[in-house]
Amino acid sequence: xxxxxxxxxxxxxxxxxxxxxxxxxxxxxxxxxxxxxxxxxxxxxxxxxxxxxxxxxxxxxxxxxxxxxxxxxxxxxxxxxxxxxxxxxxxxxxxxxxxxxxxxxxxxxxxxxxxxxxxxxxxxxxxxxxxxxxxxxxxxxxxxxxxxxxxxxxxxxxxxxxxxxxxxxxxxxxxxxxxxxxxxxxxxxxxxxxxxxxxxxxxxxxxxxxxxxxxxxxxxxxxxxxxxxxxxxxxxxxxxxxxxxxxxxxxxxxxxxxxxxxxxxxxxxxxxxxxxxxxxxxxxxxxxxxxxxxxxxxxxxxxxxxxxxxxxxxxxxxxxxxxxxxxxxxxxxxxxxxxx
Amino acid sequence: xxxxxxxxxxxxxxxxxxxxxxxxxxxxxxxxxxxxxxxxxxxxxxxxxxxxxxxxxxxxxxxxxxxxxxxxxxxxxxxxxxxxxxxxxxxxxxxxxxxxxxxxxxxxxxxxxxxxxxxxxxxxxxxxxxxxxxxxxxxxxxxxxxxxxxxxxxxxxxxxxxxxxxxxxxxxxxxxxxxxxxxxxxxxxxxxxxxxxxxxxxxxxxxxxxxxxxxxxxxxxxxxxxxxxxxxxxxxxxxxxxxxxxxxxxxxxxxxxxxxxxxxxxxxxxxxxxxxxxxxxxxxxxxxxxxxxxxxxxxxxxxxxxxxxxxxxxxxxxxxxxxxxxxxxxxxxxxxxxxx
Numbered sequence: 001x002x003x004x005x006x007x008x009x010x011x012x013x014x015x016x017x018x019x020x021x022x023x024x025x026x027x028x029x030x031x032x033x034x035x036x037x038x039x040x041x042x043x044x045x046x047x048x049x050x051x052x053x054x055x056x057x058x059x060x061x062x063x064x065x066x067x068x069x070x071x072x073x074x075x076x077x078x079x080x081x082x083x084x085x086x087x088x089x090x091x092x093x094x095x096x097x098x099x100x101x102x103x104x105x106x107x108x109x110x111x112x113x114x115x116x117x118x119x120x121x122x123x124x125x126x127x128x129x130x131x132x133x134x135x136x137x138x139x140x141x142x143x144x145x146x147x148x149x150x151x152x153x154x155x156x157x158x159x160x161x162x163x164x165x166x167x168x169x170x171x172x173x174x175x176x177x178x179x180x181x182x183x184x185x186x187x188x189x190x191x192x193x194x195x196x197x198x199x200x201x202x203x204x205x206x207x208x209x210x211x212x213x214x215x216x217x218x219x220x221x222x223x224x225x226x227x228x229x230x231x232x233x234x235x236x237x238x239x240x241x242x243x244x245x246x247x248x249x250x251x252x253x254x255x256x257x258x259x260x261x262x263x264x265x266x267x268x269x270x271x272x273x274x275x276x277x278x279x280x281x282x283x284x285x286x287x288x289x290x291x292x293x294x295x296x297x298x299x300x301x302x303x304x305x306x307x308x309x310x311x312x313x314x315x316x317x318x319x320x321x322x323x324x325x326x327x328x329x330x331x332x333x334x335x336x337x338x339x340x
Numbered sequence: 341x342x343x344x345x346x347x348x349x350x351x352x353x354x355x356x357x358x359x360x361x362x363x364x365x366x367x368x369x370x371x372x373x374x375x376x377x378x379x380x381x382x383x384x385x386x387x388x389x390x391x392x393x394x395x396x397x398x399x400x401x402x403x404x405x406x407x408x409x410x411x412x413x414x415x416x417x418x419x420x421x422x423x424x425x426x427x428x429x430x431x432x433x434x435x436x437x438x439x440x441x442x443x444x445x446x447x448x449x450x451x452x453x454x455x456x457x458x459x460x461x462x463x464x465x466x467x468x469x470x471x472x473x474x475x476x477x478x479x480x481x482x483x484x485x486x487x488x489x490x491x492x493x494x495x496x497x498x499x500x501x502x503x504x505x506x507x508x509x510x511x512x513x514x515x516x517x518x519x520x521x522x523x524x525x526x527x528x529x530x531x532x533x534x535x536x537x538x539x540x541x542x543x544x545x546x547x548x549x550x551x552x553x554x555x556x557x558x559x560x561x562x563x564x565x566x567x568x569x570x571x572x573x574x575x576x577x578x579x580x581x582x583x584x585x586x587x588x589x590x591x592x593x594x595x596x597x598x599x600x601x602x603x604x605x606x607x608x609x610x611x612x613x614x615x616x617x618x619x620x621x622x623x624x625x626x627x628x629x630x631x632x633x634x635x636x637x638x639x640x641x642x643x644x645x646x647x648x649x650x651x652x653x654x655x656x657x658x659x660x661x662x663x664x665x666x667x668x669x670x671x672x673x674x675x676x677x678x679x680x
Contacts, residue, residue, distance in 0.1 A: 029555060030381055030413060030477075031380070033378060033379050033380075033381065034378050035378060039372075039476070040372050041373065041426060041476060042426070042462075043472070045428040072370050073370065075369035086381060086474055088472035090387055120381060122382075122385050124386075130470060132462075134383055136381060148368050149368075
């Protein structure tokens with residue numbers, strides 16, 4: 001392969017547009033960027049064989065890495081306005097040029113799709129392909145952000161869309177045959193896995209509408225709401241029957257010999273938002289969300305006082321009995337139910 | 341191994357001090373940080389087997405990853421004041437806890453050593469250990485930065501220390517026996533490889549003293565000065581006899597069957613600063629550097645007009661003939677002379 005570090009970064013930058021915040025850009029050792037008082041920053045990695053499949057198109061894989069990173073901004077109640085990304089790429093030296101260019105194209109296309117600017121990059125040799133994507137969003141001094149610690153007993157727990165699709169899609173990408181699935185349902189599930197949609201449009205609407213805590217569902221609904229519960233010092237009760245599940249997940253889970261609810265609440269990588277909001281603000285938030293995105297806000301449970309220090313999320317069935325909550329997708333230890 | 345993502349990041353953060361800029365810290369999906377008008381940001385990765393050796397202590401390897409990242413700030417003429425880092429860590433799920441804790445300790449110790457704050461992290465499963473470190477430095481609206489494009493014909497080309505040590509040290513770490521080397525010389529060379537010193541004290545002094553272009557020597561002196569030459573549209577002439585070489589490099593190179601000059605100018609990872617500065621400002625810069633760091637500014641060549649568009653760096657010997665310039669350390673394609 002013939003692409004050195006410098007050339008590859010040069011190609012990425014040559015295609016990126018500047019938003020006028022950059023004093024110096026790539027080509028120097030670091031980017032110099034004018035700010036507006038505060039930044040919101042986070043980093044997220046995607047690794048071949050863990051978070052994406054080398055056999056999928058490189059642009060799709062790069063987009064998924066960027067999507068996961070910008071989703072952290074949505075989790076904080078932000079859209080993508082005035083945001084930079086920095087991309088650290090590792091790849092084996094023998095990686096074909098065409099594949100690397102596909103990754104670069106995917107980063108550029110994702111930056112355009114999500115409305116963020118590429119501010120820097122680093123390309124290194126590595127035994128496997130990985131992308132670490134840092135996001136830096138600029139905020140005015142007073143703009144509100146939504147953390148994980150504001151959930152209060154009595155709040156409604158809600159999600160911005162159905163879950164379980166990414167876990168089911170992974171099984172399909174890995175070759176599971178599910179004859180009773182229509183082509184359309186199959187394609188939709190694969191899309192959930194390979195082309196997640198960070199909720200950048202929904203997030204600021206929900207922040208303004210009064211969300212008290214918010215998170216993007218990357219580890220799995222129960223694990224992620226568990227993070228909110230722990231940060232807020234509350235318990236979160238999810239109604240098993242209310243959890244919205246992507247069509248086709250049941251069929252995939254059954255074929256895989258798993259409980260559909262496991263895919264839904266422990267699969268991870270769904271990138272919908274899970275949030276808590278005071279009951280009296282739920283309806284207005286729902287209306288605002290529909291106006292902004294066309295999608296409903298879906299109530300799935302309630303915030304309760306943490307009895308005896310049990311600040312966690314749990315699922316109860318219709319008769320009130322607790323459903324054994326499966327573990328979430330642990331990004332480090334890998335496979336949870338239906339995921340890797 | 342028993343450390344989930346959340347716990348490991350929690351441990352890192354539990355040990356880090358806050359500098360008062362943080363509105364929210366780790367535990368949320370992103371950090372919210374107050375700024376002062378401008379940020380300087382960059383990302384740098386270190387991969388096991390490429391940039392560090394798994395057999396070396398984990399804290400040392402983590403420190404090296406952070407050192408490489410903050411060195412990009414030095415390259416821009418900055419110290420480490422008011423700087424955050426975000427660390428994306430990849431590691432095999434079977435990595436022993438003790439090794440992971442060593443990496444976390446290394447990040448914390450490096451943050452303390454370099455005077456930077458840990459603002460975020462992400463831990464993912466990966467087939468090899470890698471650390472991608474993003475730096476975000478805060479600047480006042482008018483503070484100057486030094487890029488790569490300001491070199492002008494007539495400027496002196498200088499370095500802040502001797503080169504070749506990291507390449508020679510790598511050979512020693514890899515097991516090369518060099519009997520004529522004293523233990524002290526051997527240890528010094530290994531230190532150059534495993535414990536590089538980013539020039540955070542020297543950088544702002546040289547920026548104030550009038551450096552017109554600056555870079556940290558990560559790819560190799562010729563390659564890095566080549567970046568300055570290309571960005572500035574000038575030619576850079578290095579005097580072979582003036583290039584300072586770390587003691588012991590000659591012996592290691594000879595034993596390895598290589599030209600010591602190759603180690604010195606193409607080895608990379610030395611992390612000294614290479615810069616250009618107007619001739620009339622050189623002496624004052626030298627004096628200021630000695631006062632601040634105890635080290636001399638070492639003149640190694642001159643900036644010339646780029647004849648026929650040849651904006652590159654070249655080495656000439658004492659009789660004026662051109663020395664064949666070996667290729668630099670390409671971080672992506674891997675091994676150059678004496679490096680990997």
